[in-house]
Amino acid sequence: MTLEVKNLFCERDERILFSNFSLHINTAEVVQVIGQNGSGKTTLLRILCGLSDAYTGDIFWQGKYLDGESDERYHAVLYVEHLSGVKGTLTAEENLHWMMQLDKSLNKCSIMDALQQVGLYGFEDVPCHSLSAGQQRRVGLARLYLSSAPLWILDEPFTALDKKGVGEKEALIANHVHEGGSVILTTHHDLMVPGKTVRPINLDEVAVI
Amino acid sequence: MGSFTSFSDFIQMGTHGLYVWLSYGIALVIFIYNIVSAYLLKRQFFINAKRRLRREQGTI
Amino acid sequence: MNFLLSAIKRELLLVFRRRNDIINPLAFFLMVAVLFPLGVSPDPTFLSEVAPGVIWVAALLACLLSVDGIFRSDYEDGSLEQMLVSSESLLALVLAKVLTHWLVSGFCLAIISPLVAMMFFLPEQGYFALIVSLLIGTPTLSLMGAIGAALTVALRKGGVLISLLVLPLYIPVLIFGAGTVQAGAMGLAIQGYLALLAAILVLSLMLAPFAISAALKISVRS
Amino acid sequence: MKIKMPRWFYQLASPKWFYDITGMLLPWFGLAAILLLLVGSIWGLVFAPADYQQGNSFRIIYIHVPSSILAQSCYMMMAIAGAVGLIWKMKIAHVVAGACAPIGASIAVMSLATGAVWGKPTWGAWWVWDARLTAMLVLLFLYIGVIALNSAFENKASSDKATAILSLVGLVNIPIIKYSVEWWNTLHQPATFTVTEKPAMPPEMWIPLLVMVLGFYCFFAVVLMIRARIEVLEREKRSDWVKKVIENYGR
Numbered sequence: 001m002t003l004e005v006k007n008l009f010c011e012r013d014e015r016i017l018f019s020n021f022s023l024h025i026n027t028a029e030v031v032q033v034i035g036q037n038g039s040g041k042t043t044l045l046r047i048l049c050g051l052s053d054a055y056t057g058d059i060f061w062q063g064k065y066l067d068g069e070s071d072e073r074y075h076a077v078l079y080v081e082h083l084s085g086v087k088g089t090l091t092a093e094e095n096l097h098w099m100m101q102l103d104k105s106l107n108k109c110s111i112m113d114a115l116q117q118v119g120l121y122g123f124e125d126v127p128c129h130s131l132s133a134g135q136q137r138r139v140g141l142a143r144l145y146l147s148s149a150p151l152w153i154l155d156e157p158f159t160a161l162d163k164k165g166v167g168e169k170e171a172l173i174a175n176h177v178h179e180g181g182s183v184i185l186t187t188h189h190d191l192m193v194p195g196k197t198v199r200p201i202n203l204d205e206v207a208v209i
Numbered sequence: 210m211g212s213f214t215s216f217s218d219f220i221q222m223g224t225h226g227l228y229v230w231l232s233y234g235i236a237l238v239i240f241i242y243n244i245v246s247a248y249l250l251k252r253q254f255f256i257n258a259k260r261r262l263r264r265e266q267g268t269i
Numbered sequence: 270m271n272f273l274l275s276a277i278k279r280e281l282l283l284v285f286r287r288r289n290d291i292i293n294p295l296a297f298f299l300m301v302a303v304l305f306p307l308g309v310s311p312d313p314t315f316l317s318e319v320a321p322g323v324i325w326v327a328a329l330l331a332c333l334l335s336v337d338g339i340f341r342s343d344y345e346d347g348s349l350e351q352m353l354v355s356s357e358s359l360l361a362l363v364l365a366k367v368l369t370h371w372l373v374s375g376f377c378l379a380i381i382s383p384l385v386a387m388m389f390f391l392p393e394q395g396y397f398a399l400i401v402s403l404l405i406g407t408p409t410l411s412l413m414g415a416i417g418a419a420l421t422v423a424l425r426k427g428g429v430l431i432s433l434l435v436l437p438l439y440i441p442v443l444i445f446g447a448g449t450v451q452a453g454a455m456g457l458a459i460q461g462y463l464a465l466l467a468a469i470l471v472l473s474l475m476l477a478p479f480a481i482s483a484a485l486k487i488s489v490r491s
Numbered sequence: 492m493k494i495k496m497p498r499w500f501y502q503l504a505s506p507k508w509f510y511d512i513t514g515m516l517l518p519w520f521g522l523a524a525i526l527l528l529l530v531g532s533i534w535g536l537v538f539a540p541a542d543y544q545q546g547n548s549f550r551i552i553y554i555h556v557p558s559s560i561l562a563q564s565c566y567m568m569m570a571i572a573g574a575v576g577l578i579w580k581m582k583i584a585h586v587v588a589g590a591c592a593p594i595g596a597s598i599a600v601m602s603l604a605t606g607a608v609w610g611k612p613t614w615g616a617w618w619v620w621d622a623r624l625t626a627m628l629v630l631l632f633l634y635i636g637v638i639a640l641n642s643a644f645e646n647k648a649s650s651d652k653a654t655a656i657l658s659l660v661g662l663v664n665i666p667i668i669k670y671s672v673e674w675w676n677t678l679h680q681p682a683t684f685t686v687t688e689k690p691a692m693p694p695e696m697w698i699p700l701l702v703m704v705l706g707f708y709c710f711f712a713v714v715l716m717i718r719a720r721i722e723v724l725e726r727e728k729r730s731d732w733v734k735k736v737i738e739n740y741g742r
Contacts, residue, residue, distance in 0.1 A: 013645075046490075049354050053490040054648055074356040085348040089286035094279075101275045102355040127286070211537035219537065222547035228612050232551040232605040233532065236558070239601045240710065243594060247717040254721050258728060258737045416660055420653050424643050433639050434657060437632040438664050441671035448678065469667060476663060484656050491649030 002026055003048060003073075003151060003182075008057035010043060017043055018055075023201065025151070028177050030193050031184040035203030041186040042081075042155055044203070048184065049079045049153045075105065078147045081155040084140030088129030092120055092139045095128060099143060106146040114142040117168075134160045144172055152176065154185035170194065272357050276365035284373055294335040294374045295381060301327040302385045313390040320389035321450030324399065325406075327385070328378045329439055332407060335374045336414030337431050339366055340422045340485065349422075353489055359482040367408075367415050367481070375407025391454055398453020398462075405466045406446040412477035413438045419484035423491055441469060504581045506723045507732050513716040520712045527706030534699035542696075548612040551605055553700055557707040558602040559623070562630060563665075565595035565711065569637070570662035573655025582726065583719075585651035588658065589641060590718035594711060596634035602627050622676035626669050633661045647726065 008021040017040035025031055033041050046052040048059070050066075050073055059066045061073050086095050093111055100106045109117075115124050118138040120131075128136050137160045144152070152173075158166045166189060173183050174194045185191075191198050213219040222229045284290055305323045306316060343349040352362055379400050386399055417435035421427035449462035535553035542549035569591035576584035606624045607617050618624075637658050644650030692700075727733045 051350055051353060051490055053487075054646060074354055077354065079350070079354050081347060081350070085343075085346060085351040087283065087342075087346060087348065089283060094282065098275075098279050099351065101272060101279075102351055102357055104356065212540050213537065222550070223541065225546055225548035225612050228548050228608050229536075229550050232554050232608045233536070235604045235608070236554045236601055239597050243597055243710075243714045246593075247714050247721075251717065251721050254725060255737065255740050258724070258733075259740075261728075262734060262737055413660075416656075420640060420657060421643070423649075426643065430639055430643055433632075434636040437629050437636060437668070438660065440629055441664070441667045444671040444675045448675070472663075472667075476660075480656055480660055484653065487649050487652045487656070491644065491646045 002060075002062060003184075004060040004063075005048070006058045006060070008047070008055055010040065010047065010055040010057075012040070012043065012054065017203075021057075023048075025182050025184055027150075027182060028180050029182050030173060030177055030191075030196055030198045031182075032191055032198045032200050033184065033186045033203060034200055039203040041203060045079075045081075045153050045155050045184065045186065049073065049077050051079070076149055077151045077153055078103070078105065078143060078149040079153045079155075080140060080143060080157055082159055084137070086128050086136055086139050088136075089127055091125045091127055092131070092142075093124040095139055096142055096146070100146065103143075103147075103149075105149040106143060108146050108148045111142075111146075114145040117145045118142045118165075134162065134165070137161060138165065141169065144169065144176075150181050152181065152183045152185070154183065154187075156186055156188070158187050158189050273361040273365060276362050277368060280365050280369035281372075284369060290335070290338075291373045291377065294331040295377055297334055298327050298331040298378055298381070299385065301330055302388070306388075316388075317390040317392060317454070320386060320391040321395070321399070321447045321454065323389065324382060324385050324391075325402075325443055325447040325450065328375070328382070328403060328407065329410060329443055331378060332374050332410040333414055333432060333435060333439070336370060336411060336418050336435075337421075337428055339370050339415055339418045341418075341427070344422045344488070349485065349489055353486060359485065360478050363415070363478050363481045363485070367411050367478075370415070371408050371411040375403065375411060378407060379403035391450070392456075394456050395450055395454030398459045399450045401459075401463060402446045402449035402453075402466060405463060405470060406442045406449075409442050409466075409470045409473045410439060412473045412481075413442075416477055416480045416484060419481045419488060421488075422485070423488040442466070445469070504579070504583055506583060506727045506730075509583050510720055510723050510736075513720055517713065517716050520709050520716070524706055524709035524713050527702055527709055531699050531702035531706050535703065539696050539699050540693075545613060548609060551609040553703045555602060555605040555609055556700060557704045558598050558605065559627060560704055561707045561711055562595055562599040562602050562627065564708075565591050565598060566630060566633065566658070566665070567662065569595060570655075570658040573651075573658050577652060577655050582651075583723070585655065586719050586722045586726070587715065588655060589651070590715050590722060592634060592637050592641060592654070594714050594718070596631060596638060598707075598711070599627060599631040599634055603631065620676070622673045625676070626672045629668050629672065630665070633658075633665075637661070 003025045005021070005023040008018045008023070010017045010021075023031075023044075033044060035041050043052060043054075047055050061076075064072070066073060085099070087098075090098070092115060096106075096111045096114065100111070112121070112124065115121050118141060120135060120138055120142070123131065123135065128139060131139070141157060141161075144157075157169060161169070170191065170193055173185075174196055176183060177193070177196050211219075220226055220230075302323060305319065309315070309319075340349060343352070352359065382399050382403055383396050386396055391399065414431070414435050416438075417431040418427075420434065421431050424430060445462055445465045449459050449466065452462060453459045532553060535550055539550065539553075541547045569588045572584045572588035572591065575581055576588060603624065606621075606627065610619050610621070610624075611617050637654050640657055641650055641654045644653060724733050724736065728737075
């Protein structure tokens with residue numbers, strides 16, 4: 001399982017974010033993208049999962065060039081961002097049910113198991129807008145427990161989580177990597193993945209002045 | 210002169226002078242507008258571009 | 270197919286959780302229609318003459334008003350991005366969304382249109398034409414409107430812009446729709462008109478979903 | 492979907508090549524436009540015979556008809572250029588499509604205004620809901636939509652693609668709009684004669700018309716090239732050849 005980027009060039013608002021940038025994500029690896037605000041962390045993750053066209057360069061998935069027409073990436077990537085697609089008018093269970101319809105790789109355990117893991121057992125039939133910000137966040141993150149996708153792309157997954165929640169997610173990432181999956185993420189936390197070194201990629205260093 | 214007997218006849222266009230000349234006037238105005246706006250666009254671009262180039266060369 | 274059904278189920282669930290979304294276009298439709306007698310004249314012969322056009326214009330505006338939000342909440346909470354990175358068909362999702370929009374706008378408008386027709390003294394023989402023309406014509410409005418909504422979903426000033434984009438495209442439906450009702454009110458045959466409306470519907474049903482999904486991709490990936 | 496195109500097609504996609512070739516063509520098109528428009532309008536105003544029914548107001552045809560034709564073909568060109576840009580990811584095509592919109596809108600205004608002026612002596616009113624005029628008005632609305640959408644995006648790449656899609660949707664709709672408007676017109680105003688449709692126009696009337704149509708196309712090409720060239724420079728301003736062009740400008 002590899003995702004590879006070559007010769008990435010990306011310009012935003014008259015500013016060059018990446019030029020001749022390359023990146024390689026291997027099997028069983030945790031990559032942390034670091035950089036200042038506006039250094040292009042989110043942009044990079046969006047390019048990686050096919051949510052941005054504002055770049056030139058080549059992306060290879062499992063060694064196969066992705067031309068943007070047919071995209072095998074979508075079967076194998078879990079993308080979680082700060083918005084996370086949780087609908088306030090739906091309950092936690094309904095939200096997760098819909099996410100499972102969209103993403104067939106969310107099949108590792110049942111919805112109830114996942115909700116229990118994120119500490120929302122008993123909240124499954126409450127509309128999400130009456131949950132707290134942290135609880136809503138955890139509804140989105142319940143996908144991490146459900147997902148059997150080999151590559152996780154996580155944009156600031158730890159915001160609005162307490163210390164305990166962050167620890168649990170780190171253990172989850174460790175488990176995912178242990179099973180042969182890979183993770184690329186951005187976070188402001190000092191990431192501690194038990195039993196695994198995190199490879200950092202500093203975008204401030206690749207930026208072109 | 211063409212299908213007209215005199216110059217004043219030509220200007221009057223029978224009784225339709227107002228309409229004919231108004232139409233050709235409108236056409237002329239729109240033609241000129243197109244040329245002038247394109248030219249202004251061009252001038253503006255070069256003014257901005259020269260300024261930017263000077264700024265970039267100044268910093269190096 | 271299964272996915273299409275579950276997408277429709279989700280959209281309906283979302284709509285029923287927010288019942289205002291159903292009421293608002295209907296209330297708007299009624300209010301716009303009421304403005305005409307107030308603004309022009311309550312004379313029954315005048316009203317029955319303008320009824321087909323007025324009812325159709327009011328229905329068209331109600332559709333336009335509600336179609337602006339068809340993708341907005343999904344865009345704002347990140348659901349749309351999840352739909353784009355999904356391996357499921359975006360076309361099915363788009364169809365589900367448009368169908369749901371039609372059910373809460375066009376379909377409901379067609380159901381309550383006899384009420385407005387009565388207030389406008391439309392001859393009784395025109396009622397059938399009114400309901401059927403709205404049923405066949407408004408899905409096209411939803412489809413075309415969704416193209417505009419998908420193009421403007423990422424823009425801050427989407428609301429005004431979408432009317433500029435979509436209203437010209439609504440003109441044929443308005444002409445044939447109002448024409449159907451006029452013919453029906455005069456007791457003429459309406460099959461020909463309905464066939465035209467249906468032809469436009471089939472054409473937009475074939476082409477619009479592709480335009481909508483392409484536009485959504487552009488809006489999200491910008 | 493993707494068809495292999497001849498080599499010149501891909502050369503056209505190179506901004507520098509486009510800039511150079513249009514720089515060469517521009518003076519010739521400019522000259523042709525001036526000559527054709529001068530000859531055509533003098534011919535039409537002075538030498539063409541007056542119409543036996545409408546008298547001299549008929550001479551408006553030499554503006555109205557070419558502008559109507561140009562406004563329509565300009566929209567078609569915009570939509571096709573947009574489609575080429577979408578399918579082959581060719582930036583130059585998007586540049587051309589973007590330059591088409593304001594020109595086409597102004598020409599549509601010309602067609603509407605001259606049609607209205609022509610309407611006064613012919614129908615006795617400045618505006619008549621004639622099928623052609625109404626369809627032209629809708630075309631102007633379509634242009635306005637395209638221009639509004641094009642300027643609403645901050646990101647050039649997405650604004651290119653979005654306007655391309657909108658103009659393609661408009662292109663599919665134009666025949667339907669025309670048909671529906673004509674149908675509506677016959678329903679509401681039977682037996683109004685249309686000024687622009689003459690069964691048999693003598694050659695001394697239609698030859699100047701042809702000259703004017705060609706002149707309008709040449710003029711369109713000139714403005715289009717000027718606008719597209721600026722846009723190319725704007726988009727390529729980081730490249731060395733554009734920096735050279737800027738440095739040499741005004742020397």
